[in-house]
Amino acid sequence: MRFLPAGMSPEKLATIQLEGLRWTVRHACQNSPFYRRLFEKNGIDPEDIRSLEDLQRLPLTDKEDLQAGYPFPLRSAGFDELVRIHASSGTTGKRKVLSYTRNDVEMWADMFARCYELAGLTTSDRVQIAVGYGLWTAGAGFQAGCERFGALAVPVGPANAEMHCELMVDMETTVFCSTASMALLMAEEIDRRRLRSKIKIRKIIMGAERCSDAMRRRIAELMGVEHVHDIYGMTELYGPGTGIDCHFHNGIHYWADYFIFEIIDPRSLEPVAPGNLGELVVTTLRKEGSPLIRYRTHDITRILEGDCGCGAGFPRHDRIMGRTDDMFIYRAVNIYPSQIDHVLSRIDGVGSEYQIHLDHGADGRDMMTVKVERSEQASAAEDQNLARAVSAEIRRKILVRCRVEILDPGSLPRTERKSQRVFDRRNHEN
Numbered sequence: 001m002r003f004l005p006a007g008m009s010p011e012k013l014a015t016i017q018l019e020g021l022r023w024t025v026r027h028a029c030q031n032s033p034f035y036r037r038l039f040e041k042n043g044i045d046p047e048d049i050r051s052l053e054d055l056q057r058l059p060l061t062d063k064e065d066l067q068a069g070y071p072f073p074l075r076s077a078g079f080d081e082l083v084r085i086h087a088s089s090g091t092t093g094k095r096k097v098l099s100y101t102r103n104d105v106e107m108w109a110d111m112f113a114r115c116y117e118l119a120g121l122t123t124s125d126r127v128q129i130a131v132g133y134g135l136w137t138a139g140a141g142f143q144a145g146c147e148r149f150g151a152l153a154v155p156v157g158p159a160n161a162e163m164h165c166e167l168m169v170d171m172e173t174t175v176f177c178s179t180a181s182m183a184l185l186m187a188e189e190i191d192r193r194r195l196r197s198k199i200k201i202r203k204i205i206m207g208a209e210r211c212s213d214a215m216r217r218r219i220a221e222l223m224g225v226e227h228v229h230d231i232y233g234m235t236e237l238y239g240p241g242t243g244i245d246c247h248f249h250n251g252i253h254y255w256a257d258y259f260i261f262e263i264i265d266p267r268s269l270e271p272v273a274p275g276n277l278g279e280l281v282v283t284t285l286r287k288e289g290s291p292l293i294r295y296r297t298h299d300i301t302r303i304l305e306g307d308c309g310c311g312a313g314f315p316r317h318d319r320i321m322g323r324t325d326d327m328f329i330y331r332a333v334n335i336y337p338s339q340i341d342h343v344l345s346r347i348d349g350v351g352s353e354y355q356i357h358l359d360h361g362a363d364g365r366d367m368m369t370v371k372v373e374r375s376e377q378a379s380a381a382e383d384q385n386l387a388r389a390v391s392a393e394i395r396r397k398i399l400v401r402c403r404v405e406i407l408d409p410g411s412l413p414r415t416e417r418k419s420q421r422v423f424d425r426r427n428h429e430n
């Protein structure tokens, strides 16, 4: 292994994390007026941070803190030391701009090279990059990491499928990096043009978008690839490359020597029990330009317990299950639509479209009804059994009772934008 450090034990990671945490808090306090004010307001002296448990004493930060500090929020290094900015488009308010020092840029490339290594690439691989370049971080990260790793980068960006197909054949591309929807589009294009025997793709690395198992299977089948990997990251955290799944595809290994990942309940803001779903909160350990301290990502996931068979020694988090805004509470259980999605995707006879309806039942208790389409292949005569199977599986996996209605294929509305899944008609004042 050239980029993945060997011998990472939980004890060793904890030592690195404490050192990184203490450095980050001191660095931020000394160099950023924002953090200095925040710590003063909360009565924090950087020297009070003596153990990893002390992390809990630090206040949470959020996207509003980045937007309020526009144009250089959280900046903790002099302009002489900064070499680059990246920004993510805020759907509301100002862009979130992040500053990078030379060290930040170098470390990001190192982390990304680890991702390629864990995904099993070699220096003979040819990596076609189909994500955006520019202000937005994705392309720059995929490319710098590829060059650091030593594979051949084919930096195309989000061009049309025709150009991608042509280069994929001519450059003998072996790894394709894109969003999930772009990968699906390419897979269908390759199939349509009967290019499968002319391409040499063996791996796909996908970022930035949630993707169902069904979609993943379809991409892998049509392109004839061995592995589809998920890469995680966000502009606030350097960019993509903070972690990736290994060939076991059992969660995303993340670089715990660069970050502390906590999972909190997005309503109570308290840590959740180990292994439970909640909001990912990140603290950077070495970031100089714009360090993050207990930054709320609003991404929903969980920390996976136990060791992975690959022996990488880095902890894992689950795939991103959605955003905190999608969460609803039903009979005191926090539920994310993607959990229902996940259960449905594993039951034969169920189609891809569903809705979740929340009402008050006759007894005044909350009632949840899941409406789901039967698949094209399934028979309406089996609807009752199918409904029972769905309800039992939801009870088993999510621990709540619900009603299930099976609908004809095509009866729920389709949209090109994100479909509305949850219809909550409960009276929240009670």
Ligand SMILES: [Zn+2]
Binding pocket: 245, 246, 247, 248, 253, 308, 309, 310, 311, 312
């Ligand atoms: Zn692994």
